[in-house]
Amino acid sequence: MTVTIKDVARLASVSVATVSRVLNSSAPVSPDTRERVLQVARSLHFVPNGSARSLSRRRAAALGVILPDLYGEFFSELLRGIDQAAQRASHSLLVSSSHHDARGIGSAIRAMRGRVDGLLIMAPEVDAADVAEVLPADFPTVLINGAAASSSVQTITVDNFGGAQAMTEHLLSLGRRRIGFIAGAAHNADALERERGHHAALQSAGLPIDPELYVRGDFSEESGWQGAATLMGILSPPAAIFAANDAMAIGAISYLREQDITVPERMAVVGFDDIPVARYLNPSLTTVRVGIAALGQQATALLLDALDNRAPPTNVASRSVLPTHLVIRGSCGSPTSAPSRQPAASSTARNGFDETPIVSH
Amino acid sequence: MTVTIKDVARLASVSVATVSRVLNSSAPVSPDTRERVLQVARSLHFVPNGSARSLSRRRAAALGVILPDLYGEFFSELLRGIDQAAQRASHSLLVSSSHHDARGIGSAIRAMRGRVDGLLIMAPEVDAADVAEVLPADFPTVLINGAAASSSVQTITVDNFGGAQAMTEHLLSLGRRRIGFIAGAAHNADALERERGHHAALQSAGLPIDPELYVRGDFSEESGWQGAATLMGILSPPAAIFAANDAMAIGAISYLREQDITVPERMAVVGFDDIPVARYLNPSLTTVRVGIAALGQQATALLLDALDNRAPPTNVASRSVLPTHLVIRGSCGSPTSAPSRQPAASSTARNGFDETPIVSH
DNA sequence: TTGTAAGCGTTATCAG
DNA sequence: CTGATAACGCTTACAA
DSSP states (O other): OOOOHHHHHHHHTSOHHHHHHHHHTOSOOOHHHHHHHHHHHHHTTOOOOHHHHHHHHTOOSEEEEEOSOOOSHHHHHHHHHHHHHHHHTTOEEEEEOOOOSHHHHHHHHHHHTTTOSEEEEEOTTSOHHHHHHHSOTTOOEEEESOOOOOOSSEEEEEOHHHHHHHHHHHHHHTTOOOEEEEEOOTTOHHHHHHHHHHHHHHHHTTOOOOGGGEEEOOSSHHHHHHHHHHHHHSSSOOSEEEESSHHHHHHHHHHHHHTTOOTTTTOEEEOSBOOGGGGGSSSOOBEEEOOHHHHHHHHHHHHHHHHTTOSOOTTSOOEEEEOOEEEOOSTTOOGGGOOOSSOOOTTSOOOOGGGOOEEEO | OOOOHHHHHHHHTSOHHHHHHHHHTOSOOOHHHHHHHHHHHHHTTOOOOHHHHHHHHTOOSEEEEEOSOOOSHHHHHHHHHHHHHHHHTTOEEEEEOOOOSHHHHHHHHHHHTTTOSEEEEEOTTSOHHHHHHHSOTTOOEEEESOOOOOOSSEEEEEOHHHHHHHHHHHHHHTTOOSEEEEEOOTTOHHHHHHHHHHHHHHHHTTOOOOGGGEEEOOSSHHHHHHHHHHHHHSSSOOSEEEESSHHHHHHHHHHHHHTTOOTTTTOEEEOSBOOGGGGGSSSOOBEEEOOHHHHHHHHHHHHHHHHTTOSOOTTSOOEEEEOOEEEOOGGGOOGGGOOOSSOOOTTSOOOOTTOOOEEEO
């Protein structure tokens, strides 16, 4: 038997209404009854029951977070940002992961119904329309990195296209013209946009799109390792590898090291996301900064605004796009360290970690 | 107004009780009314309200997770394990982070009261007794990696002491006798145990404990970078660095690379945790495998058992310790690549990532 | 300023 | 097999 508001009321010789008023400061209460109630509540270690409160108030002070996965630094960063913003607004987080398809998302939503005031959904492999389908009607929701399909769900994403385009342009400017690309999963919206950006940059430069330079991964380190292996196995291997996320870039570098192929001298390798560990790698990873935690924060802010009805009209398909930035570190080499058959001397000055040059675009 | 069980009842011309029975299969219902109810429920997209259900059932089918932080791969791995186990048992997760002291933990608990059936708390910097203090009386709780203090709270932890001891012994066996140690935060229970293990190994080997070889970090990459800088600044720098977690080891390696100090030739560097990225680093990181996700799974399993009363007697201070394993990779070098003034040839065969030798202890 | 009582949406106990 | 109805613990009109 846990202690309830009735116990407090009884011991303080007041009604439960008064106890509630004291605890929520929701109406004036005489100083001494107030003090008496607080005294009793404290001594009893009374804590109001959240479910009862949510039921009565019709709001839960909690947000639901639905993620495809929980593996790697990307998701912990995202969740960190979400948690920060939610905590600032005194909201709890109901988290559920391993939901890749609309069905899975649907059941996750069902489990959350009545326990959360709004939903944050990251589902890069699911069409936004399909997500909207499984949503309770008019339920406040923000989609993170959803596919660009028009729908009634508010969406926030990063500039995958622009970031990838800028990165490929940078590699080309360094003299690396044969670029291997390790793509993400076939239906991943982020991955596809990054791919499109890469191709756009190639085409602008008048370069062909060589199918041999294209392999598909799944955003895991291991698939990056495999991707690099495949790319090195073709007749005329590339001078650079652009992995569609940092984890795959890390895997690729790992493979190259095992093969004694020096990075960046013989092979430039770049990634996407700028996960926290990227700057500490050897060589430090040139990548596209996404501001993962900020993405989570902004998504949460958007959702909280919607809950407060400071929101955009419900059935307008709002879509925010956060900018990305090129982060040039060691793994792409400098113009002078162009690819050569001989391992170059590793004396190229490397950037200290606290002075990472950032190139906006 | 969202659709409730009453709406379903009305449209199916039955009582709410029957609807509930159908939806929960909690009592026999005639096949055709059953079908009718399901039909209506589906067409109305009815989803039961979680708060109401929790309130009535007196169980929430949710677990609370309280973490000190959400930064880095350690926490995403831990959460992944917890989520897996919870999901298998159809439990949701209410997550709250950034709670380092007993007060913060207390307020997090308050926010969860009535919404969760049990608590998973990771609070390496808080004494178990202090945690017990802020806990509702007899609330099912499992402490992850708590300090060893005797208390009434069930605790699960990893063999920090043994793992660190084994690692230091390994470094010594490689001929690295001067070992710099980058410790964790002053009150972090895990960090302290790892420190104790390291010292125990040194003493067994008859080696002195040199205060100059000891620096304090905070488990972040940056503090590892700083720690390495400090250790390299002393008069007679070490031949190896043992960082109390992988993140700090990564930071240390990053510093050494910037100074052109080759790892492992001139400096062996090892860590603790075996976060997923460790095997992909350059050089791949020798570390102590903790089985982070497994830790989360087991903690959750313990808690779920307690909820089912398959539990150990409530006020017995049960304490499980998971074993750790040495994972020998590239960053510690081999016996032949003992420290020397000349950078050794980097031709030492490196392990492929799929054949990592593991040494139990 | 305080108390009474009607919900909030389910589940569970009784009768029937 | 089915229907009333009393909880579950709290908030919030409405009165007093």
